[in-house]
Amino acid sequence: MLTVENLTKRFGANTAVDRASFTVERPMMIGIIGRSGAGKSTFLRMMNRLTDATEGKLVFEGRDVLQLKGSEKRLWQSDCAMIFQQFNLVPRMDVVSNVLHGTLARRGTLATMFNLYPREDIHRAIDILERLGIAAHAAKRAEALSGGQQQRVAIARALMQDPKVVLADEPIASLDPMNAQLVMDDLRRIHDEDGRMVIANLHTLDTARRYCDRVIGMRAGRIVFDGTPAQLTTGVARDIYGAGADFSENATSTEIRDPVATAVIRAAEVAV
Numbered sequence: 001m002l003t004v005e006n007l008t009k010r011f012g013a014n015t016a017v018d019r020a021s022f023t024v025e026r027p028m029m030i031g032i033i034g035r036s037g038a039g040k041s042t043f044l045r046m047m048n049r050l051t052d053a054t055e056g057k058l059v060f061e062g063r064d065v066l067q068l069k070g071s072e073k074r075l076w077q078s079d080c081a082m083i084f085q086q087f088n089l090v091p092r093m094d095v096v097s098n099v100l101h102g103t104l105a106r107r108g109t110l111a112t113m114f115n116l117y118p119r120e121d122i123h124r125a126i127d128i129l130e131r132l133g134i135a136a137h138a139a140k141r142a143e144a145l146s147g148g149q150q151q152r153v154a155i156a157r158a159l160m161q162d163p164k165v166v167l168a169d170e171p172i173a174s175l176d177p178m179n180a181q182l183v184m185d186d187l188r189r190i191h192d193e194d195g196r197m198v199i200a201n202l203h204t205l206d207t208a209r210r211y212c213d214r215v216i217g218m219r220a221g222r223i224v225f226d227g228t229p230a231q232l233t234t235g236v237a238r239d240i241y242g243a244g245a246d247f248s249e250n251a252t253s254t255e256i257r258d259p260v261a262t263a264v265i266r267a268a269e270v271a272v
C-alpha cells in the first residue's frame, strides 16, 4: 500500500534523506529511529508534502503523492495527518475548537473565519475526545492542559480528519514518562482499532521496540536497518546511532513501564 523509492532530499550540499526505499504491504505501526539529524523529520515532512522531495517516488495506494497538486495535494494532507513534538495547538482556543480545526481542509473560508462548525462535527469531536479519555477538558483552553493532555488533543484533531495514515514527529519527546506512555498507547490503539497506518519518529529504542510492528533505522539520511523489534539488537542499535562499544540503551530509554500508575492517571482524568 506504500512504496518509497529512492526518496531523496537535499538542502544545498547537505543530503538530509539519501535514496530511501522501502515497501509497506499493510497498515502497521512503524517506528523510525536514529540520532539527531539522521533525516527522520525530513522524511515525514516529505510524506505529507510539507517539504518537496528532490528526487524519488512515494506511492500510496497506487498514486505518487509527490506529484499531487492543488486540491488533490490538500486531500492527501488530510488523509495523512501529522502530530508534532510541540503539539501545535492554538493555546488560547478551547480544546473542542482545536479538535474541530482538523476539519479545516474541507471547510470554506467564511465558515472557518467565523468558527461555524456543523453540529455533527461538534458531536464527532466530543466522541473522539471521549474515546481518548479527555472529554472532561473539552471547554478548557488548550494552554490549561498538561503536555500529555495537549498531545492527546493533537491526536484527536488528527483523528477528526479520519486519516488513513498518522505521522507523528517525536510525539513524546517533550513528555514525562507517564504521559509518554499514555500518548503511545493512544497511537497504538488508533492503529489496532481503526486499522490506520502509524509512522512515528521516536528518540527512544525501548518505545520503538515496545509499540512498533516494524522499525526503520536511519543514519546520515540513509536507511540502515529495516526489521522487527526482535531484530533490533543492541549491536544493530549501536550501528544505527553510530555509537562506540560503550553505547548504552539506557541513554535512549524513557522507562515507561508502570501500568498501575498509568491506570490511576487515566481514572483520575476521566473523573475530573
Ligand SMILES: Nc1ncnc2c1ncn2[C@@H]1O[C@H](COP(=O)(O)OP(=O)(O)OP(=O)(O)O)[C@@H](O)[C@H]1O
Binding pocket: 011, 014, 015, 016, 034, 035, 036, 037, 038, 039, 040, 041, 042, 043
Ligand atoms: N529546512 C532546512 N534547511 C536546511 N537544512 C535542513 C532543513 N531541515 C533539515 N535540514 C538538515 O537535514 C538534516 C536532517 O534533519 P532532520 O530534521 O530531518 O533530522 P532528524 O533525524 O529528524 O533529527 P532531529 O531528531 O534532531 O529532528 C540535518 O542535517 C538538518 O540540519
